């Protein structure tokens with residue numbers, strides 16, 4: 001338990017500390033063993049504290065999955081609710097609209113004969129860029145079976161997350177569609193947690209694209225967060241979509257693993273994000289070199 005907490009705290013220091021301070025020495029061990037590339041977490045501070053609580057509870061409960069009414073702050077309800085976040089991002093996310101789990105109000109889990117376990121949740125989600133929250137009722141089914149298959153999600157949200165970002169999206173689209181040179185960037189955010197303002201929309205775009213992976217890969221035993229975009233490259237297209245090849249790092253808070261994925265996706269204001277290919281990459285030492293710091 002203490003190891004995990006050190007990792008979370010160390011990550012927190014990395015984000016909120018002044019640029020000259022990286023990690024405290026006592027955290028080094030945890031970082032290098034568990035977090036070989038000391039990827040910066042970009043989740044909000046409060047979220048990290050929430051996750052800390054979850055981790056503490058997790059150890060105490062030893063991952064025994066409860067049935068019936070759940071403690072809303074308990075890891076079980078939180079993990080299922082996180083899947084709803086990924087689902088909502090795949091549906092409503094954009095370079096200017098990003099949804100985060102704000103709070104779980106209530107949760108219930110039940111075994112569904114032969115098919116798996118179903119969670120019924122009342123949650124609040126936060127549109128992180130406009131800082132508005134709204135309530136959603138959601139159902140998450142984690143299928144049971146030999147082969148792990150993706151959770152099935154249904155969600156009904158109050159205002160249907162209709163923040164109008166049309167104008168900003170159109171401007172971004174035009175800027176990168178018309179540009180002679182193609183975008184190419186790496187380490188978003190950098191190891192101090194900094195994101196160049198011009199790259200923010202692409203960071204968000206990659207989170208949306210990664211939500212397709214995080215949704216697909218989630219189970220009752222995972223809690224995925226986007227950790228970093230190692231690199232993103234815009235590809236030329238014949239059609240009216242913008243196309244990107246990117247290499248992303250996901251963080252599973254439960255296993256403390258950093259998982260590398262390659263993603264090929266398109267985006268346009270009209271069509272939204274479409275993932276063309278996703279491929280999990282094997283752990284490789286070259287991939288885990290710490291980012292270059294300017």
Ligand SMILES: *[C@@H]1O[C@H](CO)[C@@H](O)[C@H](O)[C@H]1NC(C)=O
Pocket residue numbers: 131
């Ligand atoms: C977001 O809104 C809440 C209240 O609605 C407020 O307390 C908080 O300071 C806001 N955060 C930001 C970053 O604007």
Ligand SMILES: *[C@@H]1O[C@H](CO)[C@@H](O)[C@H](O)[C@H]1NC(C)=O
Pocket residue numbers: 148149150216217278
């Ligand atoms: C989702 O994951 C399953 C394996 O769990 C895989 O077979 C499937 O291709 C994935 N879906 C996508 C869209 O990649």
Ligand SMILES: *[C@@H]1O[C@H](CO)[C@@H](O)[C@H](O)[C@H]1NC(C)=O
Pocket residue numbers: 164165166167
């Ligand atoms: C969003 O705003 C644009 C102008 O910025 C407007 O043309 C469009 O109708 C709006 N869409 C919705 C759904 O309100």
Ligand SMILES: *[C@@H]1O[C@H](CO)[C@@H](O)[C@H](O)[C@H]1NC(C)=O
Pocket residue numbers: 175176179180181182183184
């Ligand atoms: C074109 O792309 C380059 C490289 O991505 C960028 O520096 C420049 O600002 C872009 N030009 C415009 C007009 O947006």
Ligand SMILES: *[C@@H]1O[C@H](CO)[C@@H](O)[C@H](O)[C@H]1NC(C)=O
Pocket residue numbers: 230231233247286287288
């Ligand atoms: C992207 O980053 C990964 C991991 O650091 C690296 O293996 C890969 O070569 C990079 N690709 C490009 C095009 O920079």
